[in-house]
Amino acid sequence: MAEQETYYEMLWDCPQCGTLGLLGDSHRHCPTCGTAQDPTKRYFPKPGEEVEAKNHQFVGADWRCVYCNSPNSAAAAFCTNCGAGKDGTKPVALVADTAAALPEPVAVPAPPPQRELGWVRWVLAALALLVVGLIFLFSSTKETTATVAQRSWAREIQIEQMGRVSDSAWCDSVPGDAYGVSRNREQRSTRQVADGQTCHDERIDKGDGTFVKRRECTPRYRSEPVYDDRCRYSVNRWRSVRAVKAGTQESLMPVWPSAGNLNANFLGGNSGVGAIGSERQGARRETYVLVLSANGKTWTCNVSESVWSKYQDGATVPLKVHLTGGADCASLQ
Ligand SMILES: [Zn+2]
Numbered sequence: 163m164a165e166q167e168t169y170y171e172m173l174w175d176c177p178q179c180g181t182l183g184l185l186g187d188s189h190r191h192c193p194t195c196g197t198a199q200d201p202t203k204r205y206f207p208k209p210g211e212e213v214e215a216k217n218h219q220f221v222g223a224d225w226r227c228v229y230c231n232s233p234n235s236a237a238a239a240f241c242t243n244c245g246a247g248k249d250g251t252k253p254v255a256l257v258a259d260t261a262a263a264l265p266e267p268v269a270v271p272a273p274p275p276q277r278e279l280g281w282v283r284w285v286l287a288a289l290a291l292l293v294v295g296l297i298f299l300f301s302s303t304k305e306t307t308a309t310v311a312q313r314s315w316a317r318e319i320q321i322e323q324m325g326r327v328s329d330s331a332w333c334d335s336v337p338g339d340a341y342g343v344s345r346n347r348e349q350r351s352t353r354q355v356a357d358g359q360t361c362h363d364e365r366i367d368k369g370d371g372t373f374v375k376r377r378e379c380t381p382r383y384r385s386e387p388v389y390d391d392r393c394r395y396s397v398n399r400w401r402s403v404r405a406v407k408a409g410t411q412e413s414l415m416p417v418w419p420s421a422g423n424l425n426a427n428f429l430g431g432n433s434g435v436g437a438i439g440s441e442r443q444g445a446r447r448e449t450y451v452l453v454l455s456a457n458g459k460t461w462t463c464n465v466s467e468s469v470w471s472k473y474q475d476g477a478t479v480p481l482k483v484h485l486t487g488g489a490d491c492a493s494l495q
C-alpha cells in the first residue's frame with residue numbers, strides 16, 4: 163500500500179503540571195512545564211475529535227530512552243532529551259483502541275466446587291445393582307409344559323376403490339396423471355441477496371505518537387422471498403374403503419374371506435388403470451392366537467400360522483415363562 167495514509171495525533175496528559183490532551187507527535191515535551199512525554203501513557207482521542215498530524219513521516223515506532231524515559235523517533239540515534247544512545251532500547255508498546263472495542267463479555271460464574279458426596283456414590287451403586295437385577299429378572303425364564311386351551315385365527319382383505327383425490331405440489335413435481343390443474347404464485351423459499359456492506363474505522367497505534375485509521379468492511383445481506391408456481395390438482399388413486407373378514411367363528415381351518423363382487427370397471431382394457439368407482443383387493447392381514455394354560459395360569463400368544471397349525475386343542479406345548487410371570491411367546495416353535 164502506498165504510504166499516502168493520513169496520520170492522527172495520539173494524546174497524552176502531563177503528569178507534572180496536569181495539562182490534558184497534549185499531542186503525541188507535536189508535543190514530545192509538555193509545552194507548559196517541559197516534562198518529557200511518557201510513551202506508555204498515550205491514548206486515542208474520542209471519535210470525532212481526532213487531530214491530523216500534518217506532514218508526518220512515519221519512520222517506525224519510537225524507542226524509549228532507558229535513562230530519562232523520553233520517547234525518541236526511530237530515526238534518532240541519540241535521546242533528544244538527555245543524549246543517551248539508542249543501543250539496547252526497545253520500541254514503545256502499542257496502545258489498543260478501547261473506544262472501538264466491544265464491551266467486556268459478562269463473566270460467567272464458575273460452577274460451585276464439587277463437594278465430596280459419598281452417599282451419591284452409594285445411591286448410584288444401588289441403582290446400578292437394581293438395573294442389573296431387573297435385566298436378570300426379565301431375561302431369565304424357566305421351562306413349563308402348558309396346554310392349548312383355545313385356538314383362534316382371523317384373516318382380513320382390504321378392498322380398495324379408485325377415487326378422486328385432491329392434492330397440491332410445486333408445479334415442477336405434479337404427477338403425470340393429474341387433471342383439473344390450477345396454478346397460483348406462492349412463496350417457495352428465501353434467498354440471501356447482497357445489500358451493501360457494514361463498515362467501521364479501526365484505529366491503529368503506530369507507536370510514534372500517531373495513529374492511522376483503517377476501514378474494515380463486511381458484506382451485508384437481506385433475505386428475499388422466492389416465488390414459484392404452486393399447482394392444485396385432482397388425481398385418481400386407490401384407497402382402502404372397507405375390509406372383508408374371516409375368523410374362527412366361520413371355520414376351524416383358516417381360509418381367506420371372499421372378496422365378493424368387486425366393481426371391476428376398468429378403463430382401457432388391460433391398461434390396469436381403474437375408472438372412478440372400480441374396486442380391487444388390497445393388503446391382507448392374518449393373525450393366529452394360542453391361549454395356553456398351566457398350573458391355573460393362562461397366556462395369550464400371537465404366533466405364526468405354522469406354529470398355530472402344529473398345536474391342536476388340548477395339545478401340550480413346551481413354554482418358557484419369565485420369572486415375572488409373562489410367557490416368552492417367541493420361543494414357541
Ligand atoms: Zn507539564
Ligand SMILES: [Zn+2]
Pocket residue numbers: 227228229230231232241242243244245246
Ligand atoms: Zn534520555
